[in-house]
Amino acid sequence: MSIQTVAVVGCGLMGAGIAQVVAAAGYTTIVCEQQDEPLQRGLARIRDGYARSVKKGSMTTHEADQAFARIIPTLDRQTLAQTDLVIEAIAEQAELKFALFHELDGICQPNTIFASNTSSIPIHQIAQATTRPDRVAGFHFFNPVPLMQLIELVSTPFTSTTTQTELRAVGTQLGKTVVSVADQSGFIVNRLLIPYLFEAVRLLDNGVADRDAIDTAMKLGCGYPMGPLMLLDVIGIDTAVAIGEVLARELHDERLAAPARLRTMVANGLLGRKSGGGFYPLA
Numbered sequence: 001m002s003i004q005t006v007a008v009v010g011c012g013l014m015g016a017g018i019a020q021v022v023a024a025a026g027y028t029t030i031v032c033e034q035q036d037e038p039l040q041r042g043l044a045r046i047r048d049g050y051a052r053s054v055k056k057g058s059m060t061t062h063e064a065d066q067a068f069a070r071i072i073p074t075l076d077r078q079t080l081a082q083t084d085l086v087i088e089a090i091a092e093q094a095e096l097k098f099a100l101f102h103e104l105d106g107i108c109q110p111n112t113i114f115a116s117n118t119s120s121i122p123i124h125q126i127a128q129a130t131t132r133p134d135r136v137a138g139f140h141f142f143n144p145v146p147l148m149q150l151i152e153l154v155s156t157p158f159t160s161t162t163t164q165t166e167l168r169a170v171g172t173q174l175g176k177t178v179v180s181v182a183d184q185s186g187f188i189v190n191r192l193l194i195p196y197l198f199e200a201v202r203l204l205d206n207g208v209a210d211r212d213a214i215d216t217a218m219k220l221g222c223g224y225p226m227g228p229l230m231l232l233d234v235i236g237i238d239t240a241v242a243i244g245e246v247l248a249r250e251l252h253d254e255r256l257a258a259p260a261r262l263r264t265m266v267a268n269g270l271l272g273r274k275s276g277g278g279f280y281p282l283a
Contacts, residue, residue: 003027005028005083006087019042134158138152138181139167154182157183197231198256237265
């Protein structure tokens with residue numbers, strides 16, 4: 001492998017999942033957070049993830065221990081100076097990502113690849129915060145990362161063929177299927193998924209059907225593993241709202257903005273499973 005050391009910046013739900021699969025695939029994995037509390041929560045998620053894998057028989061206890069030993073936690077971004085690949089997994093807020101990539105550009109060696117796990121923000125905008133647009137790409141994982149098999153590899157007109165090849169090799173090493181996507185907001189999955197999710201909320205708001213009827217109809221009528229309202233809880237209602245805002249702005253289509261019900265839920269702290277409740281209460 002040409003890439004040996006991978007840094008994951010952000011150790012929330014997505015960052016912890018990414019770090020879990022990266023370390024399990026044999027990479028030295030630096031996990032970087034700004035504060036100790038979210039870092040420790042993320043490390044606990046990773047430990048729990050490995051424990052579940054051992055319980056299912058997909059890893060041995062020795063393999064899980066080895067994988068966790070490859071993880072280097074840090075609160076200091078200067079630690080990332082010698083990494084080969086940095087995967088950004090912070091909040092879906094453009095200004096935060098721009099600032100992070102600008103900072104990393106001054107820290108990391110010139111050949112380090114910068115990959116964003118953004119769900120919707122155009123990669124060329126993120127790349128403009130750096131002096132290395134040829135080494136910047138989107139590398140979009142899906143939740144839950146250890147189970148979902150897809151990575152969207154998003155390239156701008158400036159992303160080099162070498163960068164694309166190296167990232168595709170990493171995705172293969174992680175056991176994922178990598179699909180190539182042009183740099184347009186929402187890429188493939190969220191461009192199709194978010195309008196579907198929001199339309200389900202509008203059906204609920206308009207009294208067309210109740211929560212259970214909507215989710216049951218899509219499971220049994222389309223063969224989906226879960227309905228759209230339950231899926232919103234899994235994704236995180238705040239995340240869906242943030243993605244919708246970017247899609248509506250970038251594609252100049254207000255129909256892609258989140259329904260008022262979702263904005264109200266976010267304001268009231270009802271974010272889905274991450275907060276203990278959304279459309280469904282946690283058992």
